[in-house]
Amino acid sequence: MSNDDFKSAIVEAASRALRPLARxxxxxxxxxxxxxxxxxxxxxxxxxxxxxxxxxxTNVSRVSLMTGIARKEVKKLRxxxxxxxxxxxxxxxxxxxxxVLSAWHESxxxxxxxxxxxxxxxxxxxxxxxxxxxEHGGDIPASTLExxxxxxxxxxxxxxxxxxxLTRYFMPLPLEADAVDRAGDVLMAMGNTVTRNLTxxxxxxxxxxxRATHPQIPARAEAEFRQFLETEGMRFLExxxxxxxxxxxxxxxxxxxxxxxxVGVYQITEPPxxxxxxxxxxxxx
Numbered sequence: 583m584s585n586d587d588f589k590s591a592i593v594e595a596a597s598r599a600l601r602p603l604a605r606x607x608x609x610x611x612x613x614x615x616x617x618x619x620x621x622x623x624x625x626x627x628x629x630x631x632x633x634x635x636x637x638x639x640t641n642v643s644r645v646s647l648m649t650g651i652a653r654k655e656v657k658k659l660r661x662x663x664x665x666x667x668x669x670x671x672x673x674x675x676x677x678x679x680x681x682v683l684s685a686w687h688e689s690x691x692x693x694x695x696x697x698x699x700x701x702x703x704x705x706x707x708x709x710x711x712x713x714x715x716x717e718h719g720g721d722i723p724a725s726t727l728e729x730x731x732x733x734x735x736x737x738x739x740x741x742x743x744x745x746x747x748l749t750r751y752f753m754p755l756p757l758e759a760d761a762v763d764r765a766g767d768v769l770m771a772m773g774n775t776v777t778r779n780l781t782x783x784x785x786x787x788x789x790x791x792x793r794a795t796h797p798q799i800p801a802r803a804e805a806e807f808r809q810f811l812e813t814e815g816m817r818f819l820e821x822x823x824x825x826x827x828x829x830x831x832x833x834x835x836x837x838x839x840x841x842x843x844x845v846g847v848y849q850i851t852e853p854p855x856x857x858x859x860x861x862x863x864x865x866x867x
Contacts, residue, residue, distance in 0.1 A: 599773070606765055610757060625649045626659040679727055679752035681718040683736060684820055686747045689714075701744040704728070711745050730754075750816055771846060795850050804851060815847040 607617055629648045634640040642660070646653040686692050686699045692709045694700055704724075705712045715724040728745070731737035736749045754761035779788040799807070822845050831837035 603769065606762070610762060622649075622651060622655075623659055623663065626651065626656055627663055630660060630663075678718070678720040678722050679731055679736070681720075681823065682714050682727065683731070683747055683750055683752060684816070684823070685714055685718045687750050688820065689717075699747040701740055701742075701746045703744055730760075750812075768846060768848070771844075772848075790845070793850065797854065808849065811847075811849055819845075819847060 626645055626649060629645040630639050633644070633648060640648075642653055642656050645651075645660075646656045649656070651659075686702075692700055692702070692714075700709055702709045702711055702714075704710065707713060711728060712724060715727060719727055728737070731752065732739060732745075734753065734755055736747070736752050738746045738748050740746055754764060775789045775791050779791060782788055826844065831840055
């Protein structure tokens with residue numbers, strides 16, 4: 583591939599990758615001017631942290647050369663970044679809430695004769711919300727977790743005061759701070775895997791990244807596929823979650839070299855690509 587072809591491919595890939603980000607930012611009210619300032623900071627941060635030599639941060643001149651940003655501006659941005667507190671880790675609320683809901687659907691003693699999740703009291707021994715939270719809720723207070731589950735429609739409260747699981751997994755309401763934080767984390771995690779595989783050294787181990795798609799599925803089948811994916815995808819994620827919990831550190835000593843490890847599943851639904859041939863016409867009956 584020539585340099586011109588490679589540059590065109592990079593521009594096209596970046597254009598496609600930016601579309602969902604632009605959609606999220608525009609829906610959230612972020613202007614291009616704000617995004618431009620943010621992009622400059624991120625470019626300088628990544629060039630500084632990840633393109634140094636011998637394990638050292640990249641120097642100002644090299645960052646300026648790589649990013650096209652003047653040395654004076656690079657130094658200013660680096661000084662600002664050095665004074666900032668490290669970014670907070672991605673919110674764990676969605677993970678803990680989904681674990682509680684999943685256990686509500688799967689754990690012995692929490693389903694009726696038909697396999698549906700039981701209506702349970704807030705307090706008391708299992709089956710209860712307090713027992714579920716103790717086992718699966720992490721360090722998020724039970725009252726906070728319950729409030730968010732009820733507010734987002736994942737859990738309902740019956741006239742008898744018992745809690746009822748209405749969904750199997752937790753999703754914040756659209757464009758809430760939690761939902762935006764989660765979206766950014768998903769895009770980052772997916773992007774990190776893809777770019778690592780693109781830029782890794784020959785012979786080094788890549789990260790798993792795969793898709794199952796077909797360009798000519800009738801649009802009417804989307805609802806059926808979504809239901810199939812929610813069932814099978816959740817079953818897969820629950821198996822992954824059990825594996826991760828089994829391998830979680832059991833002591834502070836084990837946690838010293840801990841990393842974030844996991845996998846994501848997402849639905850793909852796109853309009854047909856231009857130029858895709860139409861399926862052959864069926865003969866008239």
